[in-house]
Amino acid sequence: MTDRYAVVGNPVEHSRSPTIHALFAEQTGQVLRYERLLAPLDGFETCLRAFAAAGAKGCNITVPFKFDAFELCSHRTERAQLGGAVNTLRFDADGWTGDNTDGAGLVNDIQKNTGRPLAGLQVLLVGAGGASAGALGALIAAGPARITVVNRTLDKAQALVASHAHLGVPLTAATLAEAPAAQDIVINATSTSLSGAAAPVGAHVLKPGALALDMMYGPKAQAFLDWAASHGAEPRDGLGMLVEQAAEAFFFWRGVRPDTAPVLKALRATL
Ligand code: NDP
Incomplete structure (x- = not known):
């Protein structure tokens, strides 16, 4: 099964993250699928648990759920701990690990x-x-x-x-x-x-x-x-920051660091 990731938020339709991660995957030869997931404002946890139960590997978290995501983690990186917010989750075998790449x-x-x-x-x-x-x-x-x-x-x-x-x-x-x-x-x-x-x-x-x-x-x-x-x-x-935080998340999930420069250039051309 292809590894699945998503950006979870509300609203989320404006997010550029699927484009960025598709470009990273293509550049690095990683096989994955990255989608948008609109979580109901009162149903973030249910939405996330269903996504993880379906076999997904991780997700990015955007407005307004970064603090809720922090609470749901069983492990947190030092930088997530310091900021009190999580924008990247990895669904590990022994629980969810939260990071903050912003x-x-x-x-x-x-x-x-x-x-x-x-x-x-x-x-x-x-x-x-x-x-x-x-x-x-x-x-x-x-x-x-x-x-x-x-x-x-x-x-x-x-x-x-x-x-x-x-x-x-x-x-x-x-x-x-x-x-x-x-x-x-x-x-x-x-x-x-x-x-x-x-x-x-x-x-x-x-x-x-x-x-x-x-x-x-x-x-x-x-x-x-x-x-x-x-x-x-x-x-x-903030477009450069967006691409760079995505690269950190990509590395957190896949252990591979993409080259951000061509992705930022491609994205800027679409603005
Ligand atoms: P929050 O809602 O957590 O914080 C909003 C901040 O804006 C608070 O400091 C608030 O002040 C202040 N604020 C709101 N309205 C006014 C106003 N009229 N005058 C002065 N200050 C105001 O939002 P986030 O911190 O999550 O996001 C902030 C921005 O950063 C957003 O635009 C978001 O899109 C962007 N962002 C971009 C990223 C990227 O990768 N490029 C990543 C993350 C965020 P107060 O405390 O007084 O309410």
């Missing part, structure tokens, strides 16, 4: 694809939801000089910073209005782009030539990208 995806995109080593830089992470929680550990591991987490709800930024404070890099939590000036890298991990808004922080956060990355991709990211470019920053959307 942070590695983000860091790989920044360091490998834009050629900016994070070490020694001032990083501003805007947002303290699931995406930020998944990303912060990997950002810290890359060794920036400081990371400031700003959020509309200050409590959430403070909680996120507190849960990562033992990792060694100076971390600060603040409100959106208190966002520091002249940052080397600004990452928008809020969902504000969903409504076509530009950036939830002022342009003073951008050092000239800064990298300004929105985790969103497609037409909805355009307002943020225009805002960044008009203030002298290098704009970047």
Whole structure:
């Protein structure tokens, strides 16, 4: 039987993951099938158990189930544990293992694809939801000089910073209005782009030539990208992060690391 995988979410029809994993499989000669699975908002666990019982090997988890997936795992990788959320599940013989590849995806995109080593830089992470929680550990591991987490709800930024404070890099939590000036890298991990808004922080956060990355991709990211470019920053959307996190998941399942560059190029051509 062909090995089966899926992306499970609600909504899920917009997901590019089936295309990405089909391209990875073709490139690496792996034989697998990757589909979309729409889980009812009140039926995530039932949906997942049915998929695993049908012989599937694993799945990606997307909005809004990453925290539920974390609870359902019998084993979790260190990075999933740290972020408290799971975006990749592997159905092993001795239980489900949960991983979180979002942070590695983000860091790989920044360091490998834009050629900016994070070490020694001032990083501003805007947002303290699931995406930020998944990303912060990997950002810290890359060794920036400081990371400031700003959020509309200050409590959430403070909680996120507190849960990562033992990792060694100076971390600060603040409100959106208190966002520091002249940052080397600004990452928008809020969902504000969903409504076509530009950036939830002022342009003073951008050092000239800064990298300004929105985790969103497609037409909805355009307002943020225009805002960044008009203030002298290098704009970047979340498509590279998406492909890189998928490559990490592919490796987690198959033990094979695909080349992401041609896949990102092919995907960008379809936007
Ligand atoms: P969550 O719902 O968990 O968090 C949303 C965040 O956005 C919170 O910090 C929230 O602040 C903030 N926010 C929402 N509305 C506003 C507003 N009007 N003004 C200011 N802040 C606001 O979402 P996720 O963290 O899961 O996802 C965030 C984004 O990242 C989404 O756009 C998602 O598509 C993208 N993403 C992209 C990935 C990729 O591979 N490219 C991977 C994962 C996510 P508050 O706490 O105050 O509510």
